[in-house]
Amino acid sequence: MATEKKLNNYSYLEELSESDYEIVDGQPNIQGWDVLDDHGRKIGEVDDMLFNAQARKVRYIVLDMDSNDVGLEDGHVLIPIGVAELHENNDTVIVPGVTVDDIKRLPIYEYGREITPEIEADIRKVFVRPIGDGNGNVLPEPDFYDHEHFNETKFYGKRRPTSYLDEPNDGSENKPE
Numbered sequence: 001m002a003t004e005k006k007l008n009n010y011s012y013l014e015e016l017s018e019s020d021y022e023i024v025d026g027q028p029n030i031q032g033w034d035v036l037d038d039h040g041r042k043i044g045e046v047d048d049m050l051f052n053a054q055a056r057k058v059r060y061i062v063l064d065m066d067s068n069d070v071g072l073e074d075g076h077v078l079i080p081i082g083v084a085e086l087h088e089n090n091d092t093v094i095v096p097g098v099t100v101d102d103i104k105r106l107p108i109y110e111y112g113r114e115i116t117p118e119i120e121a122d123i124r125k126v127f128v129r130p131i132g133d134g135n136g137n138v139l140p141e142p143d144f145y146d147h148e149h150f151n152e153t154k155f156y157g158k159r160r161p162t163s164y165l166d167e168p169n170d171g172s173e174n175k176p177e
Contacts, residue, residue, distance in 0.1 A: 013059060013115055016049040021056075028086065035063055035084070035093045042069045043103060046093060047076060050115075057081075060123075061093065062109060070100045077106040078115075083127055102126050 014021075016031075023029045030046045037043050047064035051057060060078040085094045105126045107119055 012052050012054065013050045014053055015062070015111070016051055016058070019051075019053070021051065021053065028091070030061070030086070030091075030093055033091050033093050035061070035079070035095060036087075037070070037098060037100070038094070038096055042067070043072060043095070043098075043100070044068050049081075050078065063103075065103070072100065072103055076109040076111075077103060078109050078123055079106075080123065080127060098127075 016023075031048060033046045034042050035044050035046060044063045044065040045067065046061050048062040049058045050060040050062060052059055058081050060080055061084055063077050063079050065072040065077065066074045079095060079098075083095055083098060085096060086092075087094055107122050109115075
């Protein structure tokens with residue numbers, strides 16, 4: 001009989017615990033490890049990991065919040081793997097810069113429920129922050145304009161000019177000879 005976890009309908013993500021895949025030799029199996037915030041407070045523990053079988057990459061940690069020190073309600077949320085770090089010496093996972101409010105803003109994860117692109121976008125929004133200089137000033141992101149919101153080709157459509165901008169006028173054609 002299949003477990004509830006095995007009945008999920010993910011298009012490309014699988015729970016590691018319910019798959020035939022194993023952690024690579026030499027890498028730690030973090031299932032059951034405590035997850036701590038910057039202050040060393042327990043926000044939960046690793047219940048599972050979601051991975052993309054085709055890419056053979058872990059994408060999310062399934063955080064079980066049933067046992068925490070920060071007043072989070074019981075349940076599960078997904079933490080993108082790149083947000084977390086393994087503690088250098090202890091068998092714990094640290095989520096630097098992640099606040100209790102961040103965790104509360106994450107959508108609740110339910111085993112067996114499909115993770116849609118909208119859910120993944122909602123998760124990503126929680127962790128995307130403007131780049132700052134440490135003094136409260138937001139710095140420009142190098143790839144900020146590499147987004148559909150700034151797609152000139154889409155804007156101009158069929159009225160595509162050969163160039164979107166003219167060369168700057170240095171005033172030379174207006175200068176008397």
